[in-house]
Amino acid sequence: MAQIPSVGRSAGRCGEHWLRAELARRDERAAAALRPDALPPGGVSVPVAVLRFDPAAVVSGAMAFAAGLGRADADAWLHCYTRALFLFGNPANLAGRFPPALVAPGAALAWLGVYDARRTGQVRRLLRPVEGALPAAGPDVVAGADGRPEWLLRVASAGLDLPRYLVHVHHTVAEAVLTGVLPPAATVALRQVTALDPAVVEREDPAYVRIVPPAADSATPQPRPRLVAALTRTTPAR
Incomplete structure (x- = not known):
C-alpha cells in the first residue's frame, strides 16, 4: 500500500482527495435517509433558542436532542443535512407558542423541534439570529456526565464567527449521533484549534468530520473543501 505523504504538495493533494471523498459520503448518507418526496416543502430545520453561549451545553444538548428523535424526524433532519438555526431567545418565554423539545440544564439553550x-x-420572525464574534479559545470544554472525556471534538476556528462556530459544532455532533457513530451518553472534550490539516487528520482515522464544500462563487481559481471539525475517540471502546 502506498504511503500517504506527510509534507509538500503531494500531502495536500492526498488530503484534498480525502476531503472530497468524505463530502461525497455525507451526500450519500443524506440521500439514503429519506425520499425527497417524503419531505414537507422547503425541508425541515431545527431552531435553537440561545440565551447565552455555553459550548458544553451545545454539545450535550445536540447529542440528547438527536438521540431523542423519532425515526421520521431523524430521517427528515438527516436528509436536510441537520440544518439548524441559532436564534437569540429565552427558552422560558417560548413555552407558550413554541414548547421546546429539549432545554439544556440551566436553560442556556433550547431545541424547539424538527x-x-x-x-x-x-x-424566525419572533427571534433574531445569533451574531457576534467567537470568544477566544480557552481550555478544553467537557460535555458529559462523568467528566472523563472519551471523545475529542476539535474545531478549526480561524475565520469563524459565533454563529458559524455553533453550526459546525452542532452539525458534527448531531450527525455523529444520528449515524450511530457517537453514543448519546458519551463524554466529549471540545477544543478550539486554529486549523486542521486534512493529511494529518486522515491518518488519525477520525470517527466523524465536518467539511465545508468549496464555495460556488469563490474568487479562487481552484477552490478547495475545508476541514472545520474532527471527532476522534480518545479511549478504547468499553
Missing part, C-alpha cells in the same frame, strides 16, 4: 419551513419562519 420544524417545517412554515413553522421555522414563524420562529
Whole structure:
C-alpha cells in the first residue's frame, strides 16, 4: 500500500482527495435517509433558542436532542443535512407558542423541534439570529456526565464567527449521533484549534468530520473543501 505523504504538495493533494471523498459520503448518507418526496416543502430545520453561549451545553444538548428523535424526524433532519438555526431567545418565554423539545440544564439553550419551513419562519420572525464574534479559545470544554472525556471534538476556528462556530459544532455532533457513530451518553472534550490539516487528520482515522464544500462563487481559481471539525475517540471502546 502506498504511503500517504506527510509534507509538500503531494500531502495536500492526498488530503484534498480525502476531503472530497468524505463530502461525497455525507451526500450519500443524506440521500439514503429519506425520499425527497417524503419531505414537507422547503425541508425541515431545527431552531435553537440561545440565551447565552455555553459550548458544553451545545454539545450535550445536540447529542440528547438527536438521540431523542423519532425515526421520521431523524430521517427528515438527516436528509436536510441537520440544518439548524441559532436564534437569540429565552427558552422560558417560548413555552407558550413554541414548547421546546429539549432545554439544556440551566436553560442556556433550547431545541424547539424538527420544524417545517412554515413553522421555522414563524420562529424566525419572533427571534433574531445569533451574531457576534467567537470568544477566544480557552481550555478544553467537557460535555458529559462523568467528566472523563472519551471523545475529542476539535474545531478549526480561524475565520469563524459565533454563529458559524455553533453550526459546525452542532452539525458534527448531531450527525455523529444520528449515524450511530457517537453514543448519546458519551463524554466529549471540545477544543478550539486554529486549523486542521486534512493529511494529518486522515491518518488519525477520525470517527466523524465536518467539511465545508468549496464555495460556488469563490474568487479562487481552484477552490478547495475545508476541514472545520474532527471527532476522534480518545479511549478504547468499553
